[in-house]
Amino acid sequence: MKASKLSPKSNEDIRIGVYVCHCGKNIAGSVDCADVAEYASTLPHVVLSKHNLYTCSDPGQETIKKDVKEHNLNRVVVASCTPRLHEPTFRRTCEEAGLNKYLFEMANIREHCSWVHLYEPEKATAKAKDLVRMAVARSALMEPQEEAVVPVTRKALVIGGGVAGIQAALDLADTGYKVYLVEKSPSIGGKMAQIDKTFPTMDCSICILAPKMSDVGKHPNIELLTNSEVTEVGGYIGNFKVKVLKKPTYVTKDCTACGDCVDVCPVEIPNEFEVGLTWRKAIYIPFPQSVPARYLIDEKCCIGLGENTCAKCKEVCGPDAIIFNDKAEEVELKVGTIIVATGLDVFDPVSLMEYGYLRFPNTITSLEFERLINAGGPTGGRLVRPSNLRIPKKVAFIQCIGSRSEKRGNPYCSNVCCMNTIKDALLIKEHWPDVKIYVFYIDIRAIGKGFEDLFRRAKEAGVIFIRGLPAEIIEDRKSKNLWLVGENTLEKEIYTINVGMVVLSIGLRPRDDSGKVQQLLRLSKTSDGFFMEAHPKLRPVDTPTGGVFLAGCAEGPKDIKDSVTQASAAAARAGILMAKGKVTVEALTPKMLPEKCMGCGLCARVCPYNAITVDKEKKIAKVVEAACAGCGTCGAECSFNAIEMRHFTDEQIYAQINAATEKDADKKIIAFCCNWCSYAGADFAGVSRMQYPPSVRIIRTMCSGRVSTKFVERAFSRGAAAVLVAGCHLNDCHYINANYQTKKRVEKLWKKMERLGLDKNRLQLAWISAAEGAKFASKIKEMQRIVEGATKEEIEKTVDRMTPKKLQVTA
Amino acid sequence: MVNNLRGNPIKYENSQEIRIEREFLTRKYLLRLNKNLCNGCGLCSKICPEEAIKEEPPLVVNGHLEKKPTIDFDIDSCILCGECAVLCPLNALDMEVDGKEISTFVKNEAFPVLLKEINITKEKCDPECDAKCQEECPTEAIRVTKKSEKGQDRITNVQITESLCFYCKRCELACDHDAIQVRKPFRGSIELNTDLCPEGCMACAEICPTHTIQIENDKPQVFSEFCIFCSACQKVCPNQAIDVSRDWIFHTDVTAAAWLTALKKLTSVKTVAKELRIKSGQRRTSTVRGRERQLHLKSEQPNSDQAEAFLKILNKYKK
Structure with a gap:
């Protein structure tokens, strides 16, 4: 929606509407929403302040739209959940009311307040008031934006x-x-x-x-x-x-998949498709139904490439489809x-010594089982014991190998192994009804459609389910049979069961190359x-x-x-x-101010997307909007105030800092969190209801690279007890590598603080990902101790030494 | 190699040997290095098509060999082809597939077996001989059994364990009765420039497996008749005073470029060119012979028995 006549120019009268949401009991349970709404009405430029049950609902949104029209509102602030959830929703509401969507601000009083301070309602309410004051202060400085x-x-x-x-x-x-x-x-x-x-x-x-x-x-x-x-x-x-x-595959499209080349190739290596149970040649087709249906040469073990010459395959290829100079x-x-x-990849059970995988020939994995019982596999569908290539009389399946364990494998459940084993057991019974089958499990998870029915069929077919994984497998040296020893936890007795073959139900794990x-x-x-x-x-x-x-x-x-x-x-x-x-x-791109530009080129140097070009002679910096991702690192780098970051201007951030440190700054932590990782991590802490001290006030930027040294200095010069700069893990930055600039700036600040004789511990740098809610919570707990330990002298010293001299004179 | 694969090769090592084992459901491979027999000559490392054999240099201190050169395997690259086992001049490497002594590449007709022979004509053997052959043998490949008869030791049996034999010809040249015939697999030359020898250095003599090099008057002397061209002496010489080269290898018939690559690495391009010439000559001869027989068949109008007999011979040559 385009900006309508309701969007004001910067010198127009600012009229802010504040809505404090109860979110049912989610916010109202620890925050006194009416009190906060009452407080909000006393803030500058606020002409309207309400509190309602579910602001994001249809009636809630209608209220906002009505108020915008009736009361001529030109800014809207909603104090409710995280903007990462409902900012788009409310922005649409504003647009439908005729307001530019960039004139909307949210205060996060749920994930960052009510949910994490469940047992301190007074402090939670005070914090909510602070957050609303910060949001109102920023909102007054917001301007309408056009999106590319x-x-x-x-x-x-x-x-x-x-x-x-x-x-x-x-x-x-x-x-x-x-x-x-x-x-x-x-x-x-x-x-x-x-x-x-x-x-x-x-x-x-x-x-x-x-x-x-x-x-x-x-x-x-x-x-x-x-x-x-x-x-x-x-x-x-x-x-x-x-x-x-x-x-390169070294085989052209002329390949007719006749297979003559395979017969003459002398190299025999483990066959990955058959999970190493048999060999393949250096020239091969992955499996008969491959798409594309073409053979190829494995360059790692072919001895015809490079220095070596062997051209046995090329000699017999009818269509002459083999080329050794493929690039x-x-x-x-x-x-x-x-x-x-x-x-996915599958869990490798070699590390679980007690099950003897690769030490005992008759212990196999479920994937090897699939290849053995598959009619197209190395044994033509006969499930044989590797030790003597005969069909076992008794088979045991062991579940949860590498899953559901903190210490041995992965902590999560791999979802498919229970049903896979039940299916395998039924397959064995189908081919060889006399084989005795044991399944050792912790729980049987048969959640999907038709799964419980398959489980029942397996039990009816005579498969024995024993709750209690074997503690150890002992191999009989002569017969290579396996003794399974463990506890049957339902019957509360130890079992010693002899089987001919053990199938380990290995879990699923993320791919090795997913990094x-x-x-x-x-x-x-x-x-x-x-x-x-x-x-x-x-x-x-x-x-x-x-x-x-x-x-x-x-x-x-x-x-x-x-x-x-x-x-x-x-x-x-x-x-x-x-x-x-x-x-x-999104209109988060930088606006270059050529009158202030000195042509230093630092902005172009730090841009992770190479979106800025600087003409050093003409002293003009230009940004390619389509390539800019809006991280703001350039804005923080410019020391001449020649870059204005749209929608995250320096003034807006100063306003938030000032608002947060207006009262009791010496008991507060000012935290700068990046939208993608650390802010989301704080959200996650909230969603998980992790409790931490209510001293932190979070200021959101798109990237931690937006955080200029001046912001931190402003926070300290206003008397803040501690400052936290948080971003994505290095090498995981949402904006490629902008957080390396963050690191540099904080290190510079630490040196400055040491030089000025200040406690540099009061400035903390943390890399917190979106899944690390616990890390965020424990960081705040750790910093609470710093806050409590910051003496009055220390804070006064900081205010004195961090405030820029000319401000001091006028103040 | 990819992890999670049952069929990956596994390396076992102790002070006596290195074993590389690979087990599939229906085939087992074993490559075994006898560390005591190995003298680190490095021929295996030269020809390995996957460059999976690493050489450790020798340690020569004050002219003595403190530590002989050794080799080690990189099992991530080894494809268990067995070329190394075929070519090892000291029988230190051997390979088994399903318990039978054979290399994978030989089994798949991509590599030949070396032609080496040792034969004793028992008739020429004098029963009262003092068995110099057994004395001279650098390994224990020749065992002469004697029985005491009428106060005199008489030779009753001479046994040769070919798996221990280096084919060095010491026995053949020691025998006074011309009873032994040895055919070496490698043919080549060895040259030693004693001017370059460091004072009192004996490293080459200490590593030589067949006592080809012996120290006389503080200087090494080469008895080239016994040389098996392993070139270990060249490896340990601290001053590059020795030059060993091979110019021919006797082997069974095989049509494989993999063999020609190995031959080039061990000998020279000239040798490979010669071998190719001989091969193409052989092919020409057999083609011509085949055509001759075809003509013969067509012109004669033989009866069916004769035709069948000829066809049999023809087919034998066509292979």
């Missing part, structure tokens, strides 16, 4: 060719968009291509996957780049520039949206190591980065149904952007 409109390229990139990537690519391609599907391994299919049957229907996995794979290969809108990796991602939502490295090729793609579907993808796309990870979604309930496939979406196990362990569902969801979300064809870029 950027076109969205109607092409998508899907990273990862497992079932999630395949589904997302097909959905987008069927909608009509061009899709690039980049897969690291030589064929698409992922882990689903390796398993035998799927639960609960006992469908053959590759039989239901292969038609989809084939569709991807044939689809006119999908360009399939296998054996390729994404090496660089630049740009922003709607306009990503992606570099993809196509690794890697780098392509550049321009896409509008990206879907990350990179999948690379994380850095490329500047994604966040949750504490379990999987990629973080924008909101766990309401935006489960979005990432905090606009235009990048998640699908499948890259986001968390899940079964095939959920992966496919999520993939379709991500495709729909990406489709929204591409259907609109344009996206509005």
Whole structure:
């Protein structure tokens, strides 16, 4: 919505409306909302102050719209939840009322106040009043802004060719968009291509996957780049520039997949698709149903490349499809949206010594089980004991290997192992009804549709479920049978059970190379190591980065149904952007003031996006708005006040600092938190109801790089007891590397404080990610001790030495 | 190698040997290095197609070999091809596939086996011989059993353990009765410039497995008839006084560029060119012979028995 006649110019009479939300009992439970609303009405420029039950609801929003019109409001402040949740909602409300959406401000009195000070209602209310005062002070200085409109390229990139990537690519391609599907391994299919049957229907996995794979290969809108990796991602939502490295396969498109080359290749190495159970040659096809259906040469172990010569495969190739001088090729793609579907790795149980994986030949993993029982596997579908290649008479499944454990593996539940084991047990019974099967479990989780029924069928088929994992496995040296010793916790007795084969139900874990993808796309990870979604309930496939979406196990362990569902969801979300064809870029870019510019070029140097060019002679700095992400690092770097950061101006931040330190500054911590990580981390602490002392007042900036040394000095010169500067972890900065500037500035301040004889501990620097709510809470607790230890003399000394001299004279 | 793979090679090491084992469901591989037999000559490292063998340099102090050169394996690169086991001149490396002594590449017809022979003509052996052959043998490859008969020791049996033999020819040249015939797999030359020898240095003599180099009057002397061209002496010499080169390798017939690469690394491009010439000559001969037989068949109008017999011979040569 454009700015209407209600948006005032800077010299117009400011009329602020304040709404304090109860949020049911969420805020009202610890904060006296009526009191806060009463207080707000006494603040300068506030003409209207109300409190209501649910401001974000329809009636709440209608109230705001009515008031704006009736009382001629030109600024709106809502004191409620975190702006990361409802700022867009209320901005829309303002626009519908005819107000420019940049004239709206929020005070976070829920995640940052009521939820974290549940047992100190008086202090919580006092803090809420402070936060409202800060918001009102900033709001008075806000100005209407116009947003740039950027076109969205109607092409998508899907990273990862497992079932999630395949589904997302097909959905987008069927909608009509061009899709690039980049897969690291030589064929698409992922882990689903390796398993035998799927639960609960006992469908053959590759039989239901292969038609989809084939569709991807044939689809006119999908360009399939296998054996390729994404090496660089630049740009922003709607306009990503992606570099993809196509690794050489040494086999051309003329390959007819006849397989003559495999017979003559002398190199035998472990077969990754068969999980190392058998060999493959240096020239190979990953599996028979590979898409693309082409052989390729593994350059790591082929002895025909480089210095070595062996050309046995080339000699027998009928279509002459083998070329030894194949080179890697780098392509550049321009896409509008990206879907990350990179999948999972499995837990390696070698570290669990008691189960003897790789020491006892008859202990196998569930993935090896899938390959053994698969008719296309190395034994033709016969489930055999590796020690003597005979079918076992008794099989034991051990659950939760590498899952649900703080010390041994990962703490989370891997979602699929219970049902996978039940399915495997039924498969064994189907082929060899006389085999006795034990399942050792902690809990059986059969949550989805048809799962409980499959569980019942397994029990009816005679599978024995014992609650209590074996403590140890002892191998019988001669027969290689395995004795399982443990406690049956339901019967409260020790068991010693002899079986011919043990299957370890290994858990799922984030991919080893997910760190690379994380850095490329500047994604966040949750504490379990999987990629973080924008909101766990309401935006489960979005990432905090606009235009990048998640699908499948890259986001968390899940079964095939959920992966496919999520993939379709991500495709729909990406489709929204591409259907609109344009996206509005937030007006957070810098405004250059050429009259003050000295041409030093520091702003261009610190910009993580290289969006600024400086003409040193003409003393003019120019910013490319489309490339600017709005971090504000340039604004903080400029020492000549020649850069004004739109919507996060220096004056607005000074106003917030002044408002926060108006009363009892010597008991307060002024915290500068970045929107993406540390502010979100503080939100997370609130959502998790972690309690901490109510002395902190948080000022939000988009990036910690926005925090100028002058802000910290202002806070100290106003008598603040302590200052916290918090940002994303280094190398995880949402704006690539802007937080390195933050680090430099704080270190400079520390040196200055030491020089001035001040306690530099009162200025703290913390890297807190969006998932580290506990870290935020403990940091505030730690700083509370600093606040309490700051003497009156220390604070007076600081005020004296930090205040710029000319201010002192006029004051 | 990727982790989580059951079939990855595993390295076991103790003071006597290094074993690399790899187990698939239906095939087991074992590559074994006998550290005591190995003299660090480094031929294996030269030819390894994946550069998976690392050499540790020797330690020569005051002209004595304090520590012999050794080798180690990088199991992340080793593909268990077995080329090293085929070429080791000291029988220190051997490879087994499913318990049978063979290299993977030999099994897959990508590498030959070296031709080396030692034969004793028992008839020529004098029963009253004092068995100089057994004395001269640098390993224990020759065992002569004697039985005391009428107050005199008579030779009853001579046994050769080929797996221990270096094919150095010490026995052949020591035998007075011309009863032993040895064929070396490598052919080459060894040159030692004693002017470059540091004072009192004996390192080359100490490493030589066949006593080809012996110290006489404080200077090393080369008895080149016994040399097996392992070039370990060249490795330990502190002053580059020794030059060992190989110019031919005797091996079974194989058509494989992998072998030619190894041959080039061990000998020279000239040797490879010569081998290729001989190979193409052989191919020409067999093609011509094949054509001859075809013509013969067509012109003669033989009866069916004769035709069958000829076809059999023809097919044998076509392979």
